[in-house]
Amino acid sequence: MTGVKTYCVIGAGFSGLGIAKAFQEYGISFDVYEKNSDIGGNWLNGVYDSTHIISPKKGTEFPDYPMPEHYPTFPTRKQVLDYLRSYADCFGLREFIRFSTEITQIKPKNHNNGRDGWLVYLGNGEIKEYTGVIIANGHHWDKKIPYYPGTFSGKTLHSKDYKNQSDIQGQRVLVVGAGNSGCDIAVETGNTGKTCFISMRRGYHFLPKTFFGFPVTEFDRAWMPVFAQKKILKLLLKVTHGSNARYGLPEPDHDLFDHHPILNSQLLYSIQHGRVRPKPDVLELGGNTVKFVDGTVEEIDTVVWATGFNASFPFLDSKLLDWENGVPLRVGSVLPPNLAGLYFFGLVQPRGGAGPLIREGTQLLAEMILTQEKIKTPLVDLLIKFKPASSRMFFGVQEVYRDLALAKLALRWIRLSHRVRLEKKRLPELNIG
Numbered sequence: 297m298t299g300v301k302t303y304c305v306i307g308a309g310f311s312g313l314g315i316a317k318a319f320q321e322y323g324i325s326f327d328v329y330e331k332n333s334d335i336g337g338n339w340l341n342g343v344y345d346s347t348h349i350i351s352p353k354k355g356t357e358f359p360d361y362p363m364p365e366h367y368p369t370f371p372t373r374k375q376v377l378d379y380l381r382s383y384a385d386c387f388g389l390r391e392f393i394r395f396s397t398e399i400t401q402i403k404p405k406n407h408n409n410g411r412d413g414w415l416v417y418l419g420n421g422e423i424k425e426y427t428g429v430i431i432a433n434g435h436h437w438d439k440k441i442p443y444y445p446g447t448f449s450g451k452t453l454h455s456k457d458y459k460n461q462s463d464i465q466g467q468r469v470l471v472v473g474a475g476n477s478g479c480d481i482a483v484e485t486g487n488t489g490k491t492c493f494i495s496m497r498r499g500y501h502f503l504p505k506t507f508f509g510f511p512v513t514e515f516d517r518a519w520m521p522v523f524a525q526k527k528i529l530k531l532l533l534k535v536t537h538g539s540n541a542r543y544g545l546p547e548p549d550h551d552l553f554d555h556h557p558i559l560n561s562q563l564l565y566s567i568q569h570g571r572v573r574p575k576p577d578v579l580e581l582g583g584n585t586v587k588f589v590d591g592t593v594e595e596i597d598t599v600v601w602a603t604g605f606n607a608s609f610p611f612l613d614s615k616l617l618d619w620e621n622g623v624p625l626r627v628g629s630v631l632p633p634n635l636a637g638l639y640f641f642g643l644v645q646p647r648g649g650a651g652p653l654i655r656e657g658t659q660l661l662a663e664m665i666l667t668q669e670k671i672k673t674p675l676v677d678l679l680i681k682f683k684p685a686s687s688r689m690f691f692g693v694q695e696v697y698r699d700l701a702l703a704k705l706a707l708r709w710i711r712l713s714h715r716v717r718l719e720k721k722r723l724p725e726l727n728i729g
Contacts, residue, residue: 304426307433309337311642318658331398347373350559352511355649410637428637438608446581455602466597478602479560486571497577499546504561513648620687636674648693682706
């Protein structure tokens with residue numbers, strides 16, 4: 297067993313890199329562990345080859361490191377990966393990362409809810425001791441596959457395992473699920489001339505990526521209340537798309553923004569051109585056929601499960617957390633109740649780009665850690681007085697900014713009440729042109 301007073305960061309994707317830069321600036325000692333051989337997280341091996349980000353580059357890039365000018369409004373997977381690699385190299389982050397190193401277990405030292413630190417077990421048998429652990433390995437990896445009666449004799453794969461059309465077997469394809477990935481895969485499959493069905497168990501709001509040439513995520517403005525955003529977007533959808541019924545799709549059973557809307561400019565077009573055929577929920581599987589709840593039956597060669605992911609942390613005893621709807625409760629989306637020194641980062645799904653939010657959030661995280669080092673009471677026990685714990689994951693971008701501002705004020709009050717002075721350890725930021 298080895299250890300010093302330092303912090304363990306799990307994951308070297310978008311969030312992990314942002315944390316590494318912030319910790320470096322604030323003078324916090326840390327190690328980053330990444331089970332893959334390179335940085336990038338989901339962008340390295342978790343998305344299909346033709347993926348483009350659904351938020352514009354200006355809302356996705358780190359504000360202190362802009363994406364290249366020649367990048368399009370919605371960069372490709374390769375461009376995003378190249379950008380993250382360049383970001384890590386520019387700020388010297390690779391030296392803090394141990395690649396090809398999996399964490400098998402983390403647990404509180406001395407069974408004291410993390411107050412005495414954390415033990416981190418590595419796949420090579422090492423046991424490391426840390427003051428705290430930041431879980432930033434994402435939530436798009438533990439594949440959720442629904443159960444349906446019967447068996448299917450054709451090929452099945454989850455959307456996370458889909459890379460390109462070479463993964464599709466045969467000419468008749470069913471995509472189950474209408475999230476952003478499911479819609480993209482259905483459109484891509486339909487464009488190859490294959491017969492492609494898409495099964496939806498409920499109605500969704502389908503937003504184009506742009507309105508009037510502007511990315512739709514830019515409608516989320518601080519000066520525009522959410523109810524106004526909804527009214528404007530609903531009106532624009534009615535004018536441009538009409539009702540879902542026109543496309544043979546069920547009407548949404550929820551209000552806009554109650555769930556993550558689908559940002560896709562091509563699915564409805566493909567449906568109108570017969571390249572993608574909508575179907576209701578699956579009823580049962582039967583050899584090489586699939587029966588749907590409306591009684592129709594189709595012969596299928598490949599089923600793609602675009603059915604989402606579980607929030608899962610196999611290296612952490614689930615009994616340490618309080619759960620709601622399959623998601624751990626957290627204060628400010630970061631701190632789990634009744635534990636000290638454990639932080640979740642990135643367990644949210646904003647309606648927009650992540651880079652600026654990560655930049656703001658990691659600076660706040662660094663201040664949380666430095667504050668916690670100077671007080672005995674677990675920080676979560678104090679912050680929960682300002683905002684109750686929640687399992688919520690879906691937020692508007694401006695809503696996150698408001699929550700960050702509230703958390704900063706609460707943290708300042710805690711320091712004042714405990715007569716704690718935060719030393720200014722931040723390094724001057726580089727001005728990257």
